[in-house]
């Protein structure tokens with residue numbers, strides 16, 4: 001026998017007009033987050049940074065060229081076992097004053113928020129063969 005009455009009278013059903021906008025907002029948040037997540041935001045300084053070979057292998061800072069979006073916070077993790085710096089500028093002309101981590105102890109991090117689109121060169125003042133670039137779009 002078929003019961004035509006509501007068999008789940010204790011269930012709370014949300015009407016469709018509530019669910020659809022709610023799901024649409026969730027979808028927008030999800031898409032916005034995945035766009036942000038697709039921009040890289042971390043650079044790792046590994047043990048390879050101590051070798052001059054890191055210049056040719058592009059492993060002084062990894063990745064040596066990082067592309068991100070304006071407004072993003074980029075974090076450098078010193079996972080190398082020795083101290084380093086992340087200093088804007090280049091070894092030929094020296095620091096340009098845009099950002100400077102100072103000494104980053106092994107295991108520590110340094111973060112900088114890039115608000116303007118540009119190409120930012122940086123280097124390590126202790127090991128000046130270590131260079132990297134952040135491209136902010």
Ligand SMILES: [Cu+2]
Nearest residue numbers: 084124126127
């Ligand atoms: Cu260094």
